[in-house]
Amino acid sequence: xxxxxxxxxxxxxxxxxxxKKIETLALPKQAVLPLSQHIGAxxxxxxxxxxxxxxxxxxxQPGGFVSAAIFSSVSxxxxxxxxxxxxxxxxxxxxxxxxxxxxxxxSIDRTDTLVKECTLTxxxxxxxxxxxxxxxxGGACFPTHVKLMPPPGNVANxxxxxAVECEPYLTxxxxxxxxxxxxxxxxxxxxxxxxxxxxxxIGIENNKPDAIQLMAxxxxxxxxxxxxxxxxxxxxxxxxxxxxxxxxxQVASGALPISTGAVVQNVGTAYAVYxxxxxxxxxxxxxxxxxxxxxxNPSNFLVRMGTxxxxxxxxxxxxxxxxxxIIGGGPMMGKALVNADVPVCKGSSGVLLMNxxxxxxxxxxxxxxxxxxxxxxxxxxxxxxxxTLSAHADWERVEKEDVMSxxxxxxxxxxCPSHRPxxxxxxxxxxxxxxxxxxxxx
Amino acid sequence: MENKLIVSLSPHVHNGDSVQKNMYGVIIALIPALLVSFxxxxxxxxIVTITSVAACVFFEWAITKFILKRDHSTILDGSAILxxxxxxxxxxxxxxxxxxxxxxxxxxxxxxxTFGGLGCNPxxxxxxxxxxxLISFPVQMTSWPVAGQLTxxxxxxxxxxxxxxxxxxxxxxxxxxxxxxxxxxxxLGNNPGCIGEISALALLLGLAxxxxxxxxxxxxxxxxxxTVFVFAGLLHWANPEVYxxxxxxxxxxxxxxxxxxxxxxxxxxxxxxxxMVIYGVAIGFLTVVIRTFGAYPEGMSFAILIMxxxxxxxxxxxxxxxxxxxxxx
Numbered sequence: 001x002x003x004x005x006x007x008x009x010x011x012x013x014x015x016x017x018x019x020k021k022i023e024t025l026a027l028p029k030q031a032v033l034p035l036s037q038h039i040g041a042x043x044x045x046x047x048x049x050x051x052x053x054x055x056x057x058x059x060x061q062p063g064g065f066v067s068a069a070i071f072s073s074v075s076x077x078x079x080x081x082x083x084x085x086x087x088x089x090x091x092x093x094x095x096x097x098x099x100x101x102x103x104x105x106x107s108i109d110r111t112d113t114l115v116k117e118c119t120l121t122x123x124x125x126x127x128x129x130x131x132x133x134x135x136x137x138g139g140a141c142f143p144t145h146v147k148l149m150p151p152p153g154n155v156a157n158x159x160x161x162x163a164v165e166c167e168p169y170l171t172x173x174x175x176x177x178x179x180x181x182x183x184x185x186x187x188x189x190x191x192x193x194x195x196x197x198x199x200x201x202i203g204i205e206n207n208k209p210d211a212i213q214l215m216a217x218x219x220x221x222x223x224x225x226x227x228x229x230x231x232x233x234x235x236x237x238x239x240x241x242x243x244x245x246x247x248x249x250q251v252a253s254g255a256l257p258i259s260t261g262a263v264v265q266n267v268g269t270a271y272a273v274y275x276x277x278x279x280x281x282x283x284x285x286x287x288x289x290x291x292x293x294x295x296x297n298p299s300n301f302l303v304r305m306g307t308x309x310x311x312x313x314x315x316x317x318x319x320x321x322x323x324x325x326i327i328g329g330g331p332m333m334g335k336a337l338v339n340a341d342v343p344v345c346k347g348s349s350g351v352l353l354m355n356x357x358x359x360x361x362x363x364x365x366x367x368x369x370x371x372x373x374x375x376x377x378x379x380x381x382x383x384x385x386x387x388t389l390s391a392h393a394d395w396e397r398v399e400k401e402d403v404m405s406x407x408x409x410x411x412x413x414x415x416c417p418s419h420r421p422x423x424x425x426x427x428x429x430x431x432x433x434x435x436x437x438x439x440x441x442x
Numbered sequence: 443m444e445n446k447l448i449v450s451l452s453p454h455v456h457n458g459d460s461v462q463k464n465m466y467g468v469i470i471a472l473i474p475a476l477l478v479s480f481x482x483x484x485x486x487x488x489i490v491t492i493t494s495v496a497a498c499v500f501f502e503w504a505i506t507k508f509i510l511k512r513d514h515s516t517i518l519d520g521s522a523i524l525x526x527x528x529x530x531x532x533x534x535x536x537x538x539x540x541x542x543x544x545x546x547x548x549x550x551x552x553x554x555x556t557f558g559g560l561g562c563n564p565x566x567x568x569x570x571x572x573x574x575x576l577i578s579f580p581v582q583m584t585s586w587p588v589a590g591q592l593t594x595x596x597x598x599x600x601x602x603x604x605x606x607x608x609x610x611x612x613x614x615x616x617x618x619x620x621x622x623x624x625x626x627x628x629x630l631g632n633n634p635g636c637i638g639e640i641s642a643l644a645l646l647l648g649l650a651x652x653x654x655x656x657x658x659x660x661x662x663x664x665x666x667x668x669t670v671f672v673f674a675g676l677l678h679w680a681n682p683e684v685y686x687x688x689x690x691x692x693x694x695x696x697x698x699x700x701x702x703x704x705x706x707x708x709x710x711x712x713x714x715x716x717x718m719v720i721y722g723v724a725i726g727f728l729t730v731v732i733r734t735f736g737a738y739p740e741g742m743s744f745a746i747l748i749m750x751x752x753x754x755x756x757x758x759x760x761x762x763x764x765x766x767x768x769x770x771x
Contacts, residue, residue, distance in 0.1 A: 365460075
């Protein structure tokens with residue numbers, strides 16, 4: 001069975017919410033929609049206080065080429081445009097909407113009928129994806145339309161669908177595949193048409209045999225789409241690792257993934273593309289896993305954007321007494337939230353509650369140079385060295401040791417027997433070196 | 443509620459490994475060899491091992507507290523105990539207690555704590571102690587009790603080790619190689635030598651345990667053993683009268699102990715797999731060179747210490763294979 005070739009670790013899977021059907025969460029009283037839910041320029045609001053909006057009404061337009069539109073997830077009145085602390089921990093401008101009823105834009109097809117036929121041209125498909133505000137749903141939130149338009153000189157020859165879900169605990173993609181396989185296949189076909197390729201591979205780790213079986217069965221009716229089971233290994237869901245696993249080609253340092261001829265899209269993105277192109281439904285809701293060892297009912301919810309995380313936790317049995325940390329996303333790459341009122345955004349794949357015991361870090365000991373971080377690094381770097389050089393502020397050498405190739409997957413820190421905060425220091429080095437490189441270009 | 447939330451950077455989980463688990467893992471891997479040493483040398487082995495471990499732990503504690511003046515003692519992390527066992531394993535079973543204590547002081551004091559303690563030492567502390575004793579007390583360090591004298595200690599009857607016989611052969615004693623025990627008894631450990639090094643079988647069991655528990659990777663031990671086998675095999679093939687068979691090389695002296703437990707010391711060995719192989723091949727080569735052509739019958743300790751010195755250089759020039767360097771089709 002295939003997998004990527006360098007490094008990797010096996011964190012305990014803890015898929016507590018596996019097999020839990022996707023439930024639709026109740027509407028919030030107020031939806032808070034940050035204007036920056038994607039990589040790139042923040043969106044520009046096109047509504048003002050007092051405006052009446054429906055579900056699916058555009059409230060902000062892209063603020064540049066690499067940016068995405070934002071749509072209202074609820075119907076009601078714009079209460080204010082103000083700041084909110086989002087999952088990143090920073091204050092970001094957001095549109096606050098007081099919810100009244102649940103009135104949808106008429107153009108949206110709310111039926112369950114599967115629409116297979118798509119007669120649009122590739123350009124029309126990409127325009128529609130852009131107009132629906134779709135971004136990568138795996139967590140990185142890169143605007144999807146940008147990825148579908150390779151820069152001149154690059155030609156796509158394969159579409160890889162990331163259904164790996166290698167983060168422990170998360171099951172949103174898994175459940176989506178179990179419940180909406182046909183829709184996902186149509187979405188994949190549309191993406192294939194958009195980038196003009198005849199082959200697509202859906203990569204699924206073999207800890208989800210039911211999804212592999214179901215998806216393979218459904219895929220047989222769609223020409224060119226193949227389901228590939230992958231050996232379980234973290235971080236297989238990293239774009240570069242997944243390309244290596246599926247087509248055995250490694251993106252050169254500093255190059256774009258498209259240089260290998262592969263375009264990677266998340267399985268959740270494929271579903272969003274289906275809804276946008278075939279059902280005229282812009283991106284304003286998504287599946288979110290709510291999980292944690294102390295949580296009563298780990299669940300998968302269909303949630304409108306802008307819903308506070310606290311509502312999800314409430315619906316899953318309430319905040320456990322012993323909660324020590326709330327994580328937006330998975331335990332390997334997710335971000336610790338400053339409070340439970342952070343709104344669900346386009347990239348929110350999960351909420352993970354850790355109890356007091358799990359929340360802290362182990363006691364740091366001296367580096368014993370065991371080289372386990374070197375073996376674990378999926379980018380072939382030397383994490384111990386990068387961390388030491390960063391701690392000594394030797395930015396020149398940090399750059400020379402390829403710090404910018406780090407994907408921040410956390411495998412090094414996960415394996416370190418001395419509990420050293422390796423990735424904290426590597427991030428510091430990456431930030432400094434990134435700034436130095438930018439200033440050099442100017 | 444909100445006040446007690448921890449906000450830290452990812453990753454938020456850890457695999458549960460620790461310095462202690464690794465150190466005690468190595469100690470568990472040493473148990474078969476320890477049992478063999480008790481079985482072969484009885485009282486002597488017990489006295490040497492206990493003295494060495496107690497002295498190493500004591501010196502680490504005393505130096506941390508009174509010289510470095512650190513509040514946090516590291517004696518429980520297992521590394522001092524491990525150094526003690528490994529030092530003892532490299533000593534003959536009739537060594538007087540006061541010499542063992544000097545060895546422990548040098549191992550921990552000079553070999554380890556001088557450089558700042560765990561993780562900072564460039565040379566393997568147990569080998570620093572052993573080589574210091576070998577040079578300072580050559581007579582006591584090279585008199586080897588015959589196995590099987592369970593109740594004797596300093597008064598034990600001694601005999602030449604297989605390595606000494608091999609050296610005699612190189613120096614022209616034509617009958618020396620014929621006096622060697624057969625390969626099978628060398629493999630099991632029924633011959634004179636340092637207390638922990640005699641049984642290749644017991645040490646290989648330890649290797650299997652450490653590989654299974656992923657405490658070490660295969661690169662260093664395998665490259666050392668393969669190099670010794672090939673190089674000694676070539677010499678033997680060229681002149682079997684003078685040069686002992688490669689199997690005798692593999693199963694005698696400190697080769698197994700060195701390749702499995704000493705050269706693989708985390709702190710003093712290279713970080714990349716490529717580097718580990720270069721390090722292992724060089725150790726294997728140097729060992730056979732010293733054994734065959736050098737002044738001492740055994741070269742393992744010297745070979746490892748020499749390559750310890752090269753480890754920073756190897757780390758500088760042997761980088762792991764970076765992602766994306768793989769040649770595209």
